[in-house]
Amino acid sequence: MTARVALIGAGGHGAWHRRVLQRLADQGRITVAGLCDRAPIVPEPAAPLLGVPVFTDHTELLAETRPDVVVICTPPHTHLPIALDVLAAGADLLLEKPPVMAPDEHEVLAAALRDTGRICQVGFQALGSAALAALCATRPQGPIGVSGAWWRPDGYYTRAPWAGRRTVGGRPVMDGALVNPFAHALMQALVVAGHFQPVRLELERYRSREIETDDTTFLRVTGDDGRTLTVAVTLASAMFIAGEIRVGGAVLEYPTDRLRLPGEPDLREVPGRRGLLENLLEHRGASAVPLLVPLSRTATFTALADAIVSAPPPVAIPARFREPHPDGGGQVVTGIDTIVRQVADSGRLPFEAGVPWAVPPHRVALPV
Ligand SMILES: NC(=O)c1ccc[n+]([C@@H]2O[C@H](COP(=O)([O-])OP(=O)(O)OC[C@H]3O[C@@H](n4cnc5c(N)ncnc54)[C@H](O)[C@@H]3O)[C@@H](O)[C@H]2O)c1
16 A cells, blocks of 8 residues: 655745655655645645645644655754654654754654654755765765855845744744754764764854854864864855865765765766655665664754754854855855865864954863
């Protein structure tokens, strides 16, 4: 029997999941049980409403459609209560990233999974990358540097009530360059690091506009073996750097699945990404097929994300270091692409490197 799959949070990024559901339904691999969104769902040619019942309350969807699998694509601060309802209703989960807000929430969800015997796949789709697998197979050693320089206009921060916010209605929400748009980079870097127990976190958070979270983030994490993972990312760059993970002479351009191993002349595409919903369905059918992103695999990510959003608010980069983006829509930080590369390559945070707008990093010891 084909699995009955429902989607909660069918607008926003949920349109991407609607396309996946349509494709898998067309292939006869699933039946779409229903959609749920608090707001009206805008149909798109490539992301239709699938001709299924639409609900505004997820508990009604669960009670009336009795799905086998539920995709949750609502804002991060709503994930845990909805996930617990889904598990209690007897369904397995594909839960968008970041899965939960903090380690205590991770524990609550892990306990619910144990108690119900259900399965949770977390939406870090880049972990299905063949390029990542090829890099990990070489067991790369040494410090890890991660870079990325993108542009998000000011409108990006008005698309959703939680975008760019630390709290909404007095409740914490989770956003910021590294915990959201670049979350895949951090998660992939942790996978590349293999056994990596972070003991120390050093963080410089900046903002280039009137938001509560960071859009330019520098992080250095030190493991219990002294190994470092340095991440430098920005959403305020006029120059585009897709994003790289560098380690032991290898480079993975993580958004494009292009890889250069030591001794190779150029980046080459390593095609093949396994879909997370497909993998979850295969795992349900045969437990010998390993789940790509079980919740347990995301524990370190959540601990780091929690430490990042719990740190002091980001520092505004002064106006004299900013300039309008050539296409309009907001300001960029002058020369930030160069700084991002330098930090990722050297492992030295902007303050240590003497960047004029940099402030001393926030430093915390992490519980082992
Ligand atoms: N894996 C990825 O690459 C990727 C990319 C983008 C977003 N995301 C994640 O997807 C999730 C959604 O992000 P978004 O940008 O689409 O957010 P969003 O704020 O646009 O929310 C998505 C939808 O959820 C609906 N919604 C909110 N609360 C709900 C509730 N209680 N019940 C039902 N529907 C509800 C909203 O009306 C909206 O249509 C987040 O966790 C985000 O981090 C993942």
